[in-house]
Amino acid sequence: MRVRDFSRPTTLNPDRLFGQVAQKLAVAVISGRIKAGEVLPNEDDLRSEISVSRTAYREAVKILTAKGLVEARPKSGTRAAPRERWNLLDPDVLSWHFEADPNEKFIRDLFELRRFVEPSTARLAAQRRTSADIARIEAAYRGMADGAPYAEATIRADLAFHEAIFSACQNAALQCLSSAVIATLQWSLLLKTGDEAAYIESLPDHEHVLLAIIDRDGDLASARMAGLVIDSLNTTLASLGTHVATETGKTAKIKHTK
């Protein structure tokens, strides 16, 4: 796909050869071009696709193995792993998804995760935030408010806003979910690009979350963040051409079309 990924640079070097091969293979697996059968046999790949040494190829495979995308067993070959084995929350795996066609079910799943996690992070952030955290969140909010909708800088500010809230939680395990939330956000922004009204409307919601966190009001921060996520989900799914209804109460139920 032709989408730019604005998340922080991936851990593995993309201008190194093994990194390129890893990405190439990963996208082939994630996009479904390689199902759960054989991966391209060693020598075949080397001779046809790109001429790359066995070393670089093997190291690429090791990376994918580490992320659960493929499984290599001695005699039977290196096969693409079934999806339930993939580390879907790995930053690189999330990032590689942007190179494939949008998977609607997966985006829904990510949003559901976000809906469960992000209100809690807002609550924690309200309870534990330092003044430095406030400064970061506020700066990010200003970046969102000042920039043009869907400009790169604005998007970065949006991502930074949510990242800063995670960071204020002081929880290393929780922090690891920030990449998943950020990927969800990117899908969201990507899908509704052009819908300026939706973006403008979301600004006050962000500000309200910020204010609640400043006030150390965990319940309020949580509730406002929940609202923000649900609004985002609704406009995103609307862009996806799917219908969504919001239940009364705090949870939103996604109508399963078809």
Added chain:
Amino acid sequence: MRVRDFSRPTTLNPDRLFGQVAQKLAVAVISGRIKAGEVLPNEDDLRSEISVSRTAYREAVKILTAKGLVEARPKSGTRAAPRERWNLLDPDVLSWHFEADPNEKFIRDLFELRRFVEPSTARLAAQRRTSADIARIEAAYRGMADGAPYAEATIRADLAFHEAIFSACQNAALQCLSSAVIATLQWSLLLKTGDEAAYIESLPDHEHVLLAIIDRDGDLASARMAGLVIDSLNTTLASLGTHVATETGKTAKIKHTK
């Protein structure tokens, strides 16, 4: 540490040479024996520790790179990465933590994550469960009730109980968190081994969760799971010799000692 890890076999082959080297290095990084400085220089390791070829060593390093534990920059060397770069929710990384000394802060973080996530999974499971899901969860519960506390089979049943609830959510992204929850459970069971009373008392809680899921009562399932997690946290932290107070209402605040 001398702890057994009962989670499903890791994705990367432990009886392969590179797997052993990867584990060795990973534990050295996670335990803090290697800080954020240089990793053992190539040749030094090869000659002293275990005689292993550069190939195997490099592939091990690639695995750790993929999981964010180390960073190999072109010419300056391979260094242990700062902790915020680690993929703490990666199944292997979680598993490697069992080889190091218990990190109290990290266990608290994991419990916090669990507290946020697992009630939601119980709610979703109640809404979406099939009869097959019920069968799995119920079988796991029977395994817990029938076995002796802290016997291996009983522990496996406990883990299976929670895993089955994740599975009933039909959410691939959420599913990836099951390994983190299971790791948390294992830490919990490990730390309070011997406290049979705590285990016996948790049985009805599990049963109540199961019943709520059978009844498709999402709110009830969520509330009961929340109670279960908080009880587990309290007894676990008590075993850790730390004091915890339960706030009135749905959230528990962990008193930060010192």
Added chain:
DNA sequence: GCCGCTTCTATCGTATGACTTTATCGCAGA
């Protein structure tokens, strides 16, 4: 003596070829 340039070295990345280990598959024998 301080600063900038050159050189030198350590270390990662890549390539190649040979050998070992493992597990699958098919054939032969009971």
Added chain:
DNA sequence: TCTGCGATAAAGTCATACGATAGAAGCGGC
């Protein structure tokens, strides 16, 4: 038909070599 053994294919391991470059060490000019 079942059992078992060997052929075989693919991953795993080893040794070696070379290229590139970041960073250190040494050198020379101001």
